[in-house]
Amino acid sequence: MFRNKLESYKNYEVKEDNWSIKLDANENQFPLDEKLKEQIRKALMENMDNIRFYPENNSDALREELGKFYGLQKKNFIVGNGSDQLIQIIMQAVCEKGEAILILSPSFVMYRITAGLLDIEVLPVPFGANWQIDTDEIINKARDSRVKAVFLDTPNNPTGILINRKDISRIAEGIKGKLLVVDAAYSEFSPWDYVDLVEKHENLIVLKTFSKMGFAGIRCGYAVSSENIIDYLHRVKPPYNVSYFTQVTAIEVLRNFDRVKQNIQKTIEEREKLKRKIRDLKFEVIDGYGNFVSLVGKGLEDLQKFLGSKGIAVRYFPFESGFKDGSGLLRITVGTEGQNKELLKALEEWRDRK
Numbered sequence: 001m002f003r004n005k006l007e008s009y010k011n012y013e014v015k016e017d018n019w020s021i022k023l024d025a026n027e028n029q030f031p032l033d034e035k036l037k038e039q040i041r042k043a044l045m046e047n048m049d050n051i052r053f054y055p056e057n058n059s060d061a062l063r064e065e066l067g068k069f070y071g072l073q074k075k076n077f078i079v080g081n082g083s084d085q086l087i088q089i090i091m092q093a094v095c096e097k098g099e100a101i102l103i104l105s106p107s108f109v110m111y112r113i114t115a116g117l118l119d120i121e122v123l124p125v126p127f128g129a130n131w132q133i134d135t136d137e138i139i140n141k142a143r144d145s146r147v148k149a150v151f152l153d154t155p156n157n158p159t160g161i162l163i164n165r166k167d168i169s170r171i172a173e174g175i176k177g178k179l180l181v182v183d184a185a186y187s188e189f190s191p192w193d194y195v196d197l198v199e200k201h202e203n204l205i206v207l208k209t210f211s212k213m214g215f216a217g218i219r220c221g222y223a224v225s226s227e228n229i230i231d232y233l234h235r236v237k238p239p240y241n242v243s244y245f246t247q248v249t250a251i252e253v254l255r256n257f258d259r260v261k262q263n264i265q266k267t268i269e270e271r272e273k274l275k276r277k278i279r280d281l282k283f284e285v286i287d288g289y290g291n292f293v294s295l296v297g298k299g300l301e302d303l304q305k306f307l308g309s310k311g312i313a314v315r316y317f318p319f320e321s322g323f324k325d326g327s328g329l330l331r332i333t334v335g336t337e338g339q340n341k342e343l344l345k346a347l348e349e350w351r352d353r354k
Contacts, residue, residue, distance in 0.1 A: 005116075010113075011113060015313070017313070019312065020312070021313070021335065021339050023333040024314050024331075026186075026290065027211075027333065028212065028267065033262060033263070036259040039252050039255075040249050055243055055246075056247065065251045065255070066254065069254045070195050070196075075227040075230060076198065076226070078222065078223050080221045080237070081219050081243075082209065084221070089236045090181060090205065091115060099146050100120060100122065100123050100148065102141055102150040103122060105125060106317055106329065107151070107152075107156055125138050131286060138152075143175070147178060149179040153186075154168070155187070156288075157186065158292075158329055160287075160290040160293075161289075165192055168204075169200065173201070176203060178203060181207060182197075188213050188264050189291045198224050202226050204225065208222055209221040212290075213291075220249075271291065271293060273340070274344075275287070275293055278347060283295045283297070293331075294331050297328075303347075314330055317329040
């Protein structure tokens with residue numbers, strides 16, 4: 001009845017346990033600004049009667065607002081039900097069965113999951129020593145005739161490593177005729193953004209999302225690119241893919257973005273504190289720029305289980321065989337000051353046991 005590949009296919013999994021401190025999904029832990037909540041509540045109530053109708057098919061009002069926000073045009077945007085949907089749309093638009101994409105290793109798990117479902121091959125480029133990214137290797141591997149798109153998440157998930165804007169431009173120039181997808185889901189927490197580069201490189205798509213800065217529940221992502229690329233992506237997009245209330249909420253977030261910046265800054269400040277204090281406990285911490293902190297080394301799966309016994313959820317990533325001497329990575333979402341104190345207390349207890 002079902003495709004054979006589904007017998008061994010593993011989709012994205014979420015453990016819905018009742019955690020006391022949930023630091024495994026890179027959600028924003030800080031409460032929303034009260035005035036922003038009131039603006040969203042007001043907009044939703046004013047539009048409540050429109051729930052009877054389908055939403056705008058291509059999220060046109062939201063795309064107009066995104067154009068104003070970035071100084072671009074509506075035609076430069078496509079909106080999706082989360083960035084995950086846009087990743088699938090891009091792969092469906094550019095790859096035939098048996099063709100390939102290029103990704104960093106490790107990187108966002110949905111690239112592999114989506115490609116696997118669509119029978120697209122995945123070619124990984126591992127990080128080098130000291131978590132360096134070899135742009136020459138990316139360009140050379142992307143010249144393989146099977147590769148139709150390169151997906152680079154920056155800051156990278158799960159490491160938090162940031163790719164220099166000049167390197168993004170160099171890669172875009174080096175793989176002309178193929179798509180370069182820059183997944184900038186965490187860029188608000190970093191020194192750089194990449195949206196302006198779409199005007200310089202005709203093969204560049206920048207993915208963004210409302211999720212990481214405090215609005216994961218509305219499931220809204222968007223892609224920024226040239227009018228030609230956006231037109232082709234719209235040919236693949238499902239109809240009415242973004243709910244009416246999601247569109248209304250996202251518009252209010254953009255119009256009141258100064259009130260969102262407060263939580264972004266709090267997250268950055270807490271991240272830097274966490275990095276210093278966890279290093280003081282003699283853990284190896286990557287110098288990352290997401291809304292999370294990444295530990296690397298051996299025994300971290302056991303540490304994940306220990307933290308779980310304390311009611312603290314974190315995410316463990318085993319490295320591919322032969323990479324980093326069999327070590328793994330523990331990704332910890334930046335929490336509030338109180339949550340982080342509990343985390344550090346548990347980490348210190350773990351260290352004292354060793």
